[in-house]
Amino acid sequence: MSNKTQEREVKQQLPESVSRSLEVVIDYLWNDERRDFVGQPNTEHVFRALVMVDGWLFGHRRRAEEYVGRGDYFGVCPVCRTSDGYLNVGRDHWFVCHEHGLRWCAGSNLFSSWKGQAEAEWQANWRRIEACREIEPVCGDRGGEVEEESGK
Numbered sequence: 001m002s003n004k005t006q007e008r009e010v011k012q013q014l015p016e017s018v019s020r021s022l023e024v025v026i027d028y029l030w031n032d033e034r035r036d037f038v039g040q041p042n043t044e045h046v047f048r049a050l051v052m053v054d055g056w057l058f059g060h061r062r063r064a065e066e067y068v069g070r071g072d073y074f075g076v077c078p079v080c081r082t083s084d085g086y087l088n089v090g091r092d093h094w095f096v097c098h099e100h101g102l103r104w105c106a107g108s109n110l111f112s113s114w115k116g117q118a119e120a121e122w123q124a125n126w127r128r129i130e131a132c133r134e135i136e137p138v139c140g141d142r143g144g145e146v147e148e149e150s151g152k
């Protein structure tokens, strides 16, 4: 069964108002949650649910990871081209690669997670990454901002 056939069939099972509402909800949440997912790719992240519903609605089987490039929107370790996610130190978000002992600051107040944390938690986070070497991260595929004009 082709994707097109599957898409038609799934949508026919739903009242048109329901499938249209699902599309609106997905569109509304997509970009914010995708950005949040890059920083915290938890198994329970709501972006996975969005991708799941989107796939069911439109007949694809893509995984959430496929929508965030290689996860390097906020930079990756230049050695292994991944990261272990970020830790907050105050309002600063430090991404880290524990394996290679590297860290880089992605910015401040990009994710709201820091607001619910206590000073002691930030100090504990800093102790975990303090010994890592601060680097400039490698930024490759920036998820949708990739230049495709080069070379004609």
Ligand SMILES: [Zn+2]
Binding pocket: 077, 078, 079, 080, 081, 082, 097, 098, 099, 100
């Ligand atoms: Zn690494």
